[in-house]
Amino acid sequence: MHQNKNKNHIPVLLSEVIKVLDPRINDSYLDLTAGFGGHFEAILSITKNPLESYLIDRDQFAFDYLKQKFKKLGVKIIHNDFLNASKELVDSKIKVDLILADLGVSAYHLNDAKRGFSFNLNGPLDMRMDQRQSLTAYDVVNKYSRDRLIYILKEYGEEPKARVISDLIIKNRPIKNTFDLAQIIRKVWKNSRVDPSTRTFQALRIEVNQELDLLEESLKMWLKLLKPDGRLGVISFHSLEDRIVKNFFKENGSYDYLKQVKILTPKPIVPSRYEIVNNPRSRSAKLRVVVKIKT
Numbered sequence: 286m287h288q289n290k291n292k293n294h295i296p297v298l299l300s301e302v303i304k305v306l307d308p309r310i311n312d313s314y315l316d317l318t319a320g321f322g323g324h325f326e327a328i329l330s331i332t333k334n335p336l337e338s339y340l341i342d343r344d345q346f347a348f349d350y351l352k353q354k355f356k357k358l359g360v361k362i363i364h365n366d367f368l369n370a371s372k373e374l375v376d377s378k379i380k381v382d383l384i385l386a387d388l389g390v391s392a393y394h395l396n397d398a399k400r401g402f403s404f405n406l407n408g409p410l411d412m413r414m415d416q417r418q419s420l421t422a423y424d425v426v427n428k429y430s431r432d433r434l435i436y437i438l439k440e441y442g443e444e445p446k447a448r449v450i451s452d453l454i455i456k457n458r459p460i461k462n463t464f465d466l467a468q469i470i471r472k473v474w475k476n477s478r479v480d481p482s483t484r485t486f487q488a489l490r491i492e493v494n495q496e497l498d499l500l501e502e503s504l505k506m507w508l509k510l511l512k513p514d515g516r517l518g519v520i521s522f523h524s525l526e527d528r529i530v531k532n533f534f535k536e537n538g539s540y541d542y543l544k545q546v547k548i549l550t551p552k553p554i555v556p557s558r559y560e561i562v563n564n565p566r567s568r569s570a571k572l573r574v575v576v577k578i579k580t
């Protein structure tokens with residue numbers, strides 16, 4: 286069962302990650318969002334250092350998969366969100382040569398109707414990456430105040446019709462399934478080029494999983510975990526995440542050697558047309574990489 290689901294996830298920007306992160310033999314590696322280990326496998330084939338490889342994922346299924354596949358090699362596999370896991374690694378005084386965060390959900394999440402991430406599949410309004418947490422998209426949709434809903438749709442979904450959608454959501458409560466929610470949103474946007482649910486679903490996912498707060502808090506931990514000359518790469522999938530990464534790298538880095546890090550990607554690296562055709566999920570990916578200068 287693991288194998289089939291894993292096949293759905295293709296690691297994005299793989300050759301670009303290898304080129305810019307530049308793994309070398311014996312490098313230690315921390316994967317903050319290991320998923321199904323696609324990036325890790327490619328990196329491990331170069332570093333050949335499983336004993337100093339750390340894989341984090343907060344999803345139970347990904348964690349079980351990683352454990353089954355890599356634990357016997359001596360790889361450390363951690364079931365936690367990357368902020369808490371990074372804090373623990375900092376406390377343990379771990380430092381590594383390479384760090385990668387490939388943010389967001391995997392194809393496995395999107396393709397499993399039960400997880401409720403996709404408006405193309407009917408499922409419960411769930412959207413939790415970590416199944417141990419209690420807050421679900423159902424709670425946000427059905428229990429949040431009008432003001433809070435409007436705020437989330439505006440800030441996390443950049444939804445221009447946040448008010449109208451929030452009012453319709455409230456009028457139709459309780460909303461139980463992804464299809465019911467998508468139908469309500471489609472009534473507001475009748476002739477939209479992209480599915481108008483995209484923005485609301487993004488907003489709900491960010492709220493349920495606290496994606497932006499975790500990223501913002503974690504970035505400073507990641508610099509602490511890097512050895513001098515260590516490289517940190519972050520792949521983001523929407524402009525809100527990318528802005529956080531870009532601003533953080535700018536504040537802490539420069540294009541010369543005066544600050545903590547040097548920016549290796551003055552412009553983010555994006556997928557080739559070829560990759561987008563083969564893996565449409567990659568189309569919004571942006572990779573930014575820095576190298577650590579000082580400890």
Ligand SMILES: C[S@@+](CC[C@H](N)C(=O)[O-])C[C@H]1O[C@@H](n2cnc3c(N)ncnc32)[C@H](O)[C@@H]1O
Nearest residue numbers: 296318320321322323324342343344366367387
């Ligand atoms: C895009 S997938 C990564 C795929 C992976 N690079 C590969 O090649 O298989 C993102 C993964 O990160 C996990 N994830 C997202 N946010 C996380 C967080 N804050 N802490 C830990 N894991 C997270 C998700 O559960 C998902 O499995």
